[in-house]
Amino acid sequence: MAVIKEFAYELGKKIRCVEEIAAGYSKEEIQQMHKIGLQKIPTDNERMLQEMIQDVCKQITQRPDCILIAHSLPFICREGQQMQLCWSNVPTYYLSGMPCAIMHKAIEMASILVEKELYHSILVIGADKAYSDQERIFFGTIMGDGVVALLLEKGTGIHQILSSYVNTTILASDGENSSAQDIAAFRQVNTSFMRRAMEKCLEKAGLEKVDYYVTHTSNKEFWNSVSVLTKIPREIFLDSNIQNTGHMNSHDSFYHYFYWCEKDVILPGQTAMLINPGFGGSQGCTLLRR
Amino acid sequence: MAVIKEFAYELGKKIRCVEEIAAGYSKEEIQQMHKIGLQKIPTDNERMLQEMIQDVCKQITQRPDCILIAHSLPFICREGQQMQLCWSNVPTYYLSGMPCAIMHKAIEMASILVEKELYHSILVIGADKAYSDQERIFFGTIMGDGVVALLLEKGTGIHQILSSYVNTTILASDGENSSAQDIAAFRQVNTSFMRRAMEKCLEKAGLEKVDYYVTHTSNKEFWNSVSVLTKIPREIFLDSNIQNTGHMNSHDSFYHYFYWCEKDVILPGQTAMLINPGFGGSQGCTLLRR
Structure with a gap:
């Protein structure tokens, strides 16, 4: 069995309200956004997703043997660049497809890989952010910026x-x-x-x-x-x-x-x-x- | 054990020579390209990678239970779009990271998943293409456009x-x-x-x-x-x-x-x-x- 041994996260640092982000929307549309539960959104249009991932990794105390990054939106980074994390030489893979459900596939794959002892520990990172208010609003809801990291190992215990x-x-x-x-x-x-x-x-x-x-x-x-x-x-x-x-x-x-x-x-x-x-x-x- | 049950590929349709693609390069640079083994390159600057993948899939006779697409370059497709293949509702994931080695990781993961019987068959697709002659040339070599598809199953047999x-x-x-x-x-x-x-x-x-x-x-x-x-x-x-x-x-x-x-x-x-x-x-x- 796999367990989540460590957990860390990083959210957008600017906590903004619906009215501000959806400034161009009608009163009715904004009311509807409140109705579906939206109030405060953690955002950071300027910050690169890569930096948020780097900061999340710094909170994880144990060096993983592999990193699997699940993302729904295209992962934006400089051409040909590989991310520099606080650990060097940890193989890092990116998994995408299946908007809004891909993190579950990453967790499922990582669980199997640690159970089969292909890796002792895998850091599964869920990472998605928007870079403008315009792309933040879709299907009548508003996207917050966030990165979560879960360190998976084979074993028993909590989580x-x-x-x-x-x-x-x-x-x-x-x-x-x-x-x-x-x-x-x-x-x-x-x-x-x-x-x-x-x-x-x-x-x-x-x-x-x-x-x-x-x-x-x-x-x-x-x-x-x-x-x-x-x-x-x-x-x-x-x-x-x-x-x-x-x-x-x-x-x-x-x-x-x-x-x-x-x-x-x-x-x-x-x-x-x-x-x-x-x-x-x-x-x-x-x-x-x- | 996993075996490769089916194989299909699609290369760029325009077979072009080094001199044409590297037209702006010096005679010495072109000589060096020949020296490292380059002669004819299958290219197709206009065609979308997605179309090549669609065509490769048509050659695979068996419907897979899962598709894993390994790519080294950013996968270019229309925003939010999911690829329409000849089969519908086959879960499709994209795996990247590790330029020029990622296909091996995809094969390794897919082997484990079919061995563990999480899926009966997985179609592993390696897919990368350039969209201009300029991006086709890097590190003194020239990239050809190609997509390969390998259908993996648990079992014994060839491959x-x-x-x-x-x-x-x-x-x-x-x-x-x-x-x-x-x-x-x-x-x-x-x-x-x-x-x-x-x-x-x-x-x-x-x-x-x-x-x-x-x-x-x-x-x-x-x-x-x-x-x-x-x-x-x-x-x-x-x-x-x-x-x-x-x-x-x-x-x-x-x-x-x-x-x-x-x-x-x-x-x-x-x-x-x-x-x-x-x-x-x-x-x-x-x-x-x-």
Whole structure:
């Protein structure tokens, strides 16, 4: 079994409000943004993602044997440049694809690699940021800048990775540019696809239920629908921290998991499934036991 | 054990000569390009890499359960777009990092995933292309456009993957923009690092020697040095097909392996180690048995 031995994060340093970022939007659109849970967004349009990753790595005390960086947006760096981290000569790979769910695939792959002892420890980094307010707003939600790092090792202990499940059934393949028809088709099945992925992940761990679901934070209203469909009490979907982060692509649920552990909402021994539906038709789930 | 069940490729359709691509270069520089083995380069500045991948996939008869695309250069596609292939809903991931060696990591990861039966079959695609003659020429060599696809499954049969070894010891981290001092330091140890990686890959397979080395084709002269250093006969380094492909980043050795199998240079039952040194300090090796 793999466990998360260390955790670190770095968010955008400028905490800005919806009204400021969405300055060009109508009053109704801004109201809707508040309604889906947005309040304060950690941003930093000027800072390079690379610097945020460098700073996160400095917080990790143990040198990893491998680094796997999951990103949903194109990774912007200088041509041909390899990142200089606080450790030298650690093989570093970048994994992308599956917007808003890719971090789950990275965790699943890293778990297998440490369990198979190909590496003793792998640092899985989820990293995405925007470089302008314009690109920060999409699908009526606002993206916050954030990097999370999880050091995985084989073993037992706290933050055990009990199972992973990642599904892909693409119905809208061009993001915001998909046809209205494809987007409608996707939205119609998005909650039921999410339900199926949650069930599969539970099944893989041999569990019947979990204590909490820690959700992707793009839109609180989506989780109302999932709660209705799954008949899982709305209060065990932990999504309210969207007010402090905004939408953080694929790694937000990992950030929020540690937030809720630190607040002792998720208690030692309890289980939480981290769930990210990705736009277009992918779902990523990771089941952890604190 | 994993085997390569199907293989397909697509090269740039315009076969051009060194003199034409390097039109702005001096006579001496062009002579040097010939000396390292370059003659004809398959190019297609206008075509998108995505189209080449789509065409390669059409040649694969079996629908894979997962697609892993290894690329050294940034993968250029329209914002937020997911690739439409001949199969729908196959989860598709992109793996990068480690210029000129990343394909070996993708093969290693895919082998583990099929052996562990996380997927029945994985299509590993190596894909890199240039979009202008200017970006095609670097480090005194010329890049050809190519995509290769290998369908991996668990099992026995031909094209068995006996072992993989990927090492990273970065001495020059900024590609062509690295300092002259770093580049010199890297060049000084590049052959001995390559030797060590070759030894490690042999050791992992429990073999003492292989029948052939199928090499990365950036520069034939490099393999003269490696042959001297390793005391391995120069003639078992199969690198002469550089004359038809130019430098094809991380997946060239896989393309050449199948080229030499088709020519019956590599015979059934023989072993070949595919070896790619990546600029800066990474080495990828994959040992196959035909």
